Amino acid sequence: MKFSCVALPGFLLAFLLSYTTVAQSPQTPVLRYALTQATTDTSRVLLLADLSASFRYSRHDSVLYYAQQGLDLARRIHFAKGEGRCLTRLALLQSERGNLPQALRLNLQALQRNEASHDMDGIARTFNQIGLLHQSLDDHRQAFQYYFRALAIYRQIRTHDTSQLVSVLANIGATYTGAGQLDSAAYYLEKAEAEVLRETPGRWSSWGNPEPYVLRELGLLAAARHQNRDALNYYRRSAQAAMPENDLRSACRAYQYLAELYEDQQQTDSSVFYGRKALHMGQKLSYVVGIVHTSRLLADAFASRGQADSALQYLRIKQVAQDSLYNPLRLKQLDAIALAEVQRQQKLEQEQSEYQVRLYIYAMLAGLGGLLLITLLQARHNRQQRRTNAQLQELHAQVVEQKETLVAKRDELSHMLRDLKTTQNQLVMRDRMASLGELMAGVAHELQQPAQAIDNLAGISEQLSAELRGAVQALPLEKEQAEPLQDMVQSLAQYQATLRRHGQRVGNIVRGMREYSGKQPAMRQLINLNELAENYLHLIYHDALAKNPEMQVTLDLQLDEAVGEVLLVQHDIGRALINIFLNAFHALHTRTHQPDVPADYVPILTVATLRTGEEVELRVRDNGPGIPMDAQGRVFERFFSTKSPEQATGLGLALSQEIVAEGHGGTLAIESEPGAYTEVIIRLPAPQLPTVESAAATV
Incomplete structure (x- = not known):
């Protein structure tokens, strides 16, 4: 199916693209290029949803535009997964604008589509957003339930979207901070920070780098522990990290918390400075919660200065934003939607329980039927077994007799084979020994004459050495002349004795080889x-x-x-x-x-x-x-x-x-x-x- 969408006038599309380029996140250009290269409608829907998410903290009108485009296309092609994801983006937009009932309603619709398409990533993201709604109303118990369900799904599917995993961990830590359980808050926030540091820079999903959010929540934790210096450092780092991501929401909250911290320290000028920056960011994004908190802080600051006009101006801004956020009618709608969701969940659980009971009953009936069938088959088998036992006993007797005969024959053949192998090995060994004996006899014969000659010549040399020694002694030589000659004659005699001894040893070896060869009789x-x-x-x-x-x-x-x-x-x-x-x-x-x-x-x-x-x-x-x-x-x-x-x-x-x-x-x-x-x-x-x-x- 080819992609077809609602056509926009050329000048409007060009204006929107140039307008969003300024407000885009680092992930937006890559997603926009991928959208131009997409070849299927389903991939276009998912890319539109991701594009919408990339503008969530920078430009809400772009969030609405891309999410609505993706939702319309998903419904035309009946793509439940894409429909659920686009509904999640629209719900996020309503939450940022303070329309909590509509946000919850859209999240629940998205959850139904996620479950219908078995989109586990989508289900986990929707649980996370519903948890945020309950957290914003200080309903910590419900927030924890949804957060931990989302975390369990991400761990089950081993998600590669680190942005979403960090978001859930940081949300859990922030909720523990709001509940006053600071040790648990530190545990989850430190895990979130570790995941951020582990991720390769530039490889974040369409949800962007969650580092500004994690640093901001670590600052809140430090402030709750009265570690104001650390809190200021975390807030400034959060605002600085938000700039490359064009994350106006995180920048707004970071400046707001800086203003509140300076207000607690009675540094009014610094509080007003950061409060105005926070209000500017919140109004630029239409971030209602940030506008409410920041305008209240600025109103109090100017009232303490005695500047009533400025205080009244910010009170009016606060009142308008607060009416849209805490409108009683909207709160009733939110309660009604939440109650309907609880009833739906209870109905689903009841249906699941009834289904399991039916399965159990069917299994029991199938088991009883199987047992009955096995009993009938066993009875039939027993009757056949009794009829064949007599025949088997007769055959067994014949087999035993034949087995004994075969065993006797086998043993007889085994003994014959063993004797044959023994005889064969003895013959091989005897042949080898005979060959070795002949070889040694030949070698001994060749060595005998040279060995005998060496022995004889060594004996003659010893006699000549003795005669030479006598002749040297008989010479009328001076002592200085006679001693060197006598030493040389003595050394020569020793060499001849050594030569004769080794010649005799060679002769002994030759005799041993001849004896080994069997050419001489074996006698002791x-x-x-x-x-x-x-x-x-x-x-x-x-x-x-x-x-x-x-x-x-x-x-x-x-x-x-x-x-x-x-x-x-x-x-x-x-x-x-x-x-x-x-x-x-x-x-x-x-x-x-x-x-x-x-x-x-x-x-x-x-x-x-x-x-x-x-x-x-x-x-x-x-x-x-x-x-x-x-x-x-x-x-x-x-x-x-x-x-x-x-x-x-x-x-x-x-x-x-x-x-x-x-x-x-x-x-x-x-x-x-x-x-x-x-x-x-x-x-x-x-x-x-x-x-x-x-x-x-x-x-």
Whole structure:
């Protein structure tokens, strides 16, 4: 539907636009431009209502013009929401002019249209305006009822119109001030001020910036608390804030309260000055309430000066305004309208109550019908259930028999599958171990000859060093010349001894690799347990570094020399140590990469040996993540592992326990605390061997 309105003569419209431009608020130009761009009648109605609201405190004839235009269009297109909002603006205009009965009548009409269109913003605004009417008549109880209903709606719909929310909060605070409840007044006025400060400047709705109103009411609260200096400050700030908004009403009230405060302080000149400014603002806006209060104040001021003519002039102004505001006929009309509204509300509540009773009765009847239907269906079901129970019992017996047969077959298949998996894993592990043995045999073969050559050459070098030392001593040299040569020969001999010792160590490692590869028979022999543990530790550590170059582990060796040589199968114990060291380095690597690892965490692997009588102990301890409590009882089970299947087969600790317990008559135990450490303890029988001295003494 295209927009059509009552046409105005061109010269009249131009005059009105130029006239209102002077009196407009900051929101008016934006709304007027939006009106020219509107494409639907409904949006035009709402924009006309907003334009009307933007002139409410600056130009009443513009309020009437835009509100009436919007109301006429809304009624033509049957737009209830727009009709309610325009009626609210007309009611506001009548209230400002002092025609309270007509204002209440229009507000009640607007409320009906708001409710019919479910316009919650409109309902809340209408409640707020009705509350203002009761507040102006000092009917605080009724004012509070309407204010709090408006506030509840704004909070329910989470309104974005801060101007309206602040208006309700400030109205509640002002009413509490009038009722003498100053603490409650301060609470709501401070909340209103906080909302004003929170809002972004320049983003106010068509109702404008409510800051002048809030500051004025804070001034009244300060005056009620006898804080006159604060009150003067608030009044001046209110008048100053009203100027950018072109808010003549707030300016009028601010000047009025300044005049009254100066009158109380017996500063008559200041009181008259601000009183005349307030009266000028009130007459310019046709604000009847402000005219009444200000003319009364000026009349009293001139009477106290003895200027009867001026006092009489202002009394006449007061009387005219007061007659329009407190006309007995209008008050009776207001009471009649209020009574009619109360009766309407009571009728609505009664109808609502009757409707709820009817709904309750219908629900009860529906429930009884449902229960009866359920009872009939249950009886029919019971009869069918009894007929089928016999058949079900017979079928149940057959199912139980078949189930037992199937369970037996399933268990048999499960055992077969488990054995098959065990065999398969053992074959895979055996194949891997065989491949590893062949690899180690090849490496040992390649290293054996260079290691033997190093050992032989180191021995020859030691002999040559001894001969060279003798030759140096036989030379007829001075002491100053002989000592440097002797020192160099001595250092050379020490280097050769060190080289030979490390060559022997390489040979031991090669022999261990050949034994591990299975190329030599598994027979027990006396082995230095400390050297064996140290060799395999370094071997596995270098392997771990090759796989994870960034890993840095502190190796802590606590080897007891009293352990000495122990009778054992070297490559079997070597296999057990390899499994244990691999697990320890994996635990430390895992702990290093956990997200909750402390910044000062240092991975430490401790290898300790100890002789305890006829036994020796070998302890391997890491400060990794530990073993979970629910897994500690299963660590020696075959194919159980806390690692992923790609990382482990779950056979390492099981094979290690077999080597220690069955192959050497010892024990292998694990102690662990989750999040702290894991310690593997190997105990081997190791009787004390007689020394050379003790054997000689025996002979």
